[in-house]
Amino acid sequence: xxxxxxxxxxxxxxxxxxxxxxxxxxxxxxxxxxxxxxxxxxxxxxxxxxxxxxxxxxxxxxxxxxxxxxxxxxxxxxxxxxxxxxxxxx
Amino acid sequence: xxxxxxxxxxxxxxxxxxxxxxxxxxxxxxxxxxxxxxxxxxxxxxxxxxxxxxxxxxxxxxxxxxxxxxxxxxxxxxxxxxxxxxxxxxxxxxxxxxx
Numbered sequence: 001x002x003x004x005x006x007x008x009x010x011x012x013x014x015x016x017x018x019x020x021x022x023x024x025x026x027x028x029x030x031x032x033x034x035x036x037x038x039x040x041x042x043x044x045x046x047x048x049x050x051x052x053x054x055x056x057x058x059x060x061x062x063x064x065x066x067x068x069x070x071x072x073x074x075x076x077x078x079x080x081x082x083x084x085x086x087x088x089x090x
Numbered sequence: 091x092x093x094x095x096x097x098x099x100x101x102x103x104x105x106x107x108x109x110x111x112x113x114x115x116x117x118x119x120x121x122x123x124x125x126x127x128x129x130x131x132x133x134x135x136x137x138x139x140x141x142x143x144x145x146x147x148x149x150x151x152x153x154x155x156x157x158x159x160x161x162x163x164x165x166x167x168x169x170x171x172x173x174x175x176x177x178x179x180x181x182x183x184x185x186x187x188x189x
Contacts, residue, residue: 002093002145005100009138012104016111023114023123031120031177035127038169039114042131042162043107046138049155053142061154068158072165076172083176 006054013047030082034075041071096141103137106130124174131166135159 017040024036045064052060110130117123139159146152 002096005097009100009104013107016107019111020114029120029177031173031180032123034173035120035124035170036114038166038173039110039127039130042135042166045158045162046103046107046135049139049142049158053145058151061151061158064158065154065161068161068165072161072169075169079169079172079176082173083179 006050010047010050013043017043034078038075092144096144099137099141099144103134106134110134120177121174124170128167128170132163135162
């Protein structure tokens with residue numbers, strides 16, 4: 001029962017990631033794309049932690065920690081870039 | 091008991107994720123999209139991680155999940171705030187250039 005619930009939530013999360021990807025491709029400005037990518041990063045964190053419980057591999061949680069750190073740093077840096085240059089490279 | 095608690099938490103988390111995604115797709119403006127993305131980032135992630143913590147019980151894995159949860163709750167609102175602030179400042183600069 002719990003296994004089925006975890007697999008269902010994995011499939012549902014991948015569906016919402018695909019829907020977010022539409023906004024990341026289509027988004028009119030750079031900040032729209034950055035928001036969509038940020039949400040996709042959070043969903044990937046949840047997805048990896050659920051997969052670690054399905055496969056019963058406890059060390060995937062360390063991967064989740066590192067992924068959260070890197071995703072935060074990338075998001076801060078790109079927002080700083082948008083503030084300086086307006087999303088267009090010189 | 092554990093199963094019922096876990097089902098409630100994980101279905102709540104998936105509900106918030108789907109609502110946030112619909113908001114990101116359908117809202118007309120950048121700031122409204124940021125608003126719905128922040129819901130998705132904080133509450134959905136918290137509920138899903140809480141369900142996994144209930145499933146794993148009192149262990150070291152559960153402690154690591156708590157660490158991830160605290161980190162997400164500190165960093166995700168910060169990132170969302172910085173993105174919206176950057177977009178707002180850029181818009182103000184454009185308005186000044188137009189005048």
